[in-house]
Amino acid sequence: MDWKSRLRRVTRTEAFSGYALVSPTALYAILMLAAPLATILAFSFFKDGYLVVVREFTLQNYIDTWSDEIFRAILMRSLIVSGLVTLVTVLLAFPIAYYVSFHVEASKKSRWLFLITIPFWTSYLIRVFLWKVILGYNGVVNSALLGVGIIDTPFQMLNNVPAIAITLAHAYAPFAILPIFVSLEKIDRALLEAGQDLGESKMMTFLRVTLPLAMPGVVAAVLIVFIPTIGDYVTPELIGGGKLPMVANMIQAQMLPLDNKPLGSAIAVSAMVVVALISFGFVFMNRRFLRGQK
């Protein structure tokens, strides 16, 4: 048996080297991510006992979750807020990405991107809190309006959905700008000249050439904003004043103060499934733009 040379032959292959190198990171992701996610999934089918989890299969958590009006209302609110945030963020971000990609000199592009990403890396909690200061009853906006004399009594701008949407749109701005920027950068500028050369106006060239080619970036931006915002905890807590909880706040309440882990898991899994279905639906709807793209 020439097992030694056979072993050497196996260990020399490219696939083996790849697996060997990626294994520490992959193992970590499996232990710390895949296994916990699987556990949550399993827990969601278990019974809750007092302080312990009873390992007995049941669908009761899902029945409880979905028959709970509060859950349905909160999930609906989360979806609406996230949808709104996504719409606002992407619409606000597209012109910026377009500006940096098409109207900024090549040498200054990375400076602009750096400028755009800096706020994203500064303390999230404090940024959210500052929006509370800006929008508050005697906050920046109200005192400015009062000072100029446009209004007599301050606006109530906090504790509502638009306030949450503005705060999140601010927080996720770079996530929307960067993918759109990348897809705009990939567009061969000669295509646009060709569009105009073939008699299209600038506007029509934008609609018929630029926009379809930028769609993969827009789709990525939508997903990368929509999915994490559904799970945001801090903004509803601070800006919504705790009166407009979203799914994350509900999961937190079940997991920590109420300590009903199976129900909390069922809520988490339900929310994830809904988000995943919406995301797949969205990708499917845009598949004609994504074809041939990588």
Place this chain on the structure above:
Amino acid sequence: MKLPGLRLYALVYLLFLYAPIFLLPIFAFNDGTIIAFPLKGFTTSWFGQMFGNDTLARAVRNSMIIAVSSAVLATTLGIFAARAGSRFSFPGKGGIMGLIMLPLVLPEIIVAVSLLVVLLGMGMTLSVFTVILGHVLICTPYAIAILNTAFSSLDRSLEEAAVDLGETKWSTFRLITLPLVMPGIISSLLISFTISLDEFIIAFFLAGNEPTLPTYIFSQLRFPKQIPMIMALGTCLVLLSIVLLTIAEYFRRRGIARSGGKDTGGFL
């Protein structure tokens, strides 16, 4: 083709992005306990208050331990994955890399909750260590994204040339690969450090009774009396972030310039 409207919009948008950050130092130096206009006068006493606070000191110490450990571990794991991803093809690569990069899009609350359930189930006590476990998970995808650029802009024939000139696999890595991707590694360490230092949800779930900077800030936001001090703390944190990011950006660009590549954009 010039569009003055678009340029104006871009500037207004930047103002929108930076508005909260501009306000931060204004209130940090404002001599009033209420965070509102009009301003009351100049003071540095909020900064002084920070230094006498024991819980804050503990939070800073914990956050530093967490951020440094997470940065080192995430970057190490990132080096393995980025090297494997940029150099080798193997069956199931897409799936494996997808799983590793998943925390980038997964809501953090899901990561936090699922880790909490498993760690408690294993009978572990929540501590600084459990936060590190979670932070490594969410920092690794960012580390990989940065290191991928560094590794894939590295001309493969440079390593082959070193082997051709008599070096072994390991000495090639030490003499050629490591020095050339070092800017990427430094950049990855700094970014991971910044993410970990700023992360709230996972720390909130997994830290147990140990305060970290964000959980401490969150707990203090309920007390109006504490807020001016938090503004001062925030100012320090923002300054620290900007300094770290500027250094990271410097190394990222230097890395690209060194390996002769083309700068294609930001961190993500």
Place this chain on the structure above:
Amino acid sequence: MTVQSADRPSMIEFQDVHKYYGDYHALRGITASIRAGEFFSLLGPSGCGKTTLLRTIAGFEGISSGAVMIDGKHMEHVPANQRPTNMVFQSYAIFPHLSVEQNVGFGLRRDPRSEADKAKAVAEALEMVGLKGYGARAAHALSGGQRQRVALARALILKPKVLLLDEPLSALDKKMREQMQVELIKLQRQVGITFVLVTHDQEEALVMSDRIAVMFEGEIAQLADPETLYRRPNSRRVADFIGVMNFLPATILGEANGQIQVEAAGLGRVEIETNQAPGAISEGEASVGFRPETLTILYEGQTASDRETAGTIDEVVYYGDMTYYDVRLDGVDKPVRISMRNVFGRPVLDIGTRTRVAWSAGALVLFR
């Protein structure tokens, strides 16, 4: 240039070398021998396996079956860093974080000589490639041609038995490329090391090599010295790849006394020597091929030394020192290309001119 190399001992032997990438059969049974001290080229279009074959010599690619021998030694278990070969990479692979000196001296790290001796060796190597005094420069500040020289010095300083060059001139502009071709030939004569060059540029291969292996789809189509390759390519494919060749349809009538009788369109009945049919064809439908410079357009008053035919000029392409005429020979639809050196006082002919064309049977090659 080629005469003396024939009796040199073999430096590299390929014995039925096969290489698979998954299902893709990249090298399909390569058997060849490269002689010690010769300038050998692997020539072919991209994807023909020439670079793969070069990398099996360096040890960067394993082989699926067969054997590679260098200087009589089996290379199967010899890793790349222990082979007596050094390589000049297509991208030059100059280490960007090291100085010119450090690059050139990189391979001397394990050399037991003293630092002073090593520094001397580096200086000599730099002088040899014409970069004296460049030692302290940063590598990334060099021009393409200078990088090329650093790569050469870095490889040659180790005195390898074989120097491998992977398309080393493809990144240079035309002038620089021609200059480097001459320098490489001189350098090779000076050091006497076996050079193996990979190139897709037939002109470069013809200019530089003692012998050339033309490769298509993982196989060697023909291995010969430049003149044989040019004059007697063994297939239409090789003929097409190297230079320009005209083809005319022909019918073989018979073979006798080492002569093949052929009826060729536009040329008539002609006898071709059997060694002018390297594809070993002796009956049926064939084609005759000839290079553009083997035909001559006859001007008023000139007479053919051998044979002549007639045609009409279809297209004229003026190149300065040369003019290319596409001439439609009487009785043939497809024009043939004829190249004429421009001589002072002789006019360039116009399209549509009737002309007589001189040719010689000895220049014809018979193909399947």
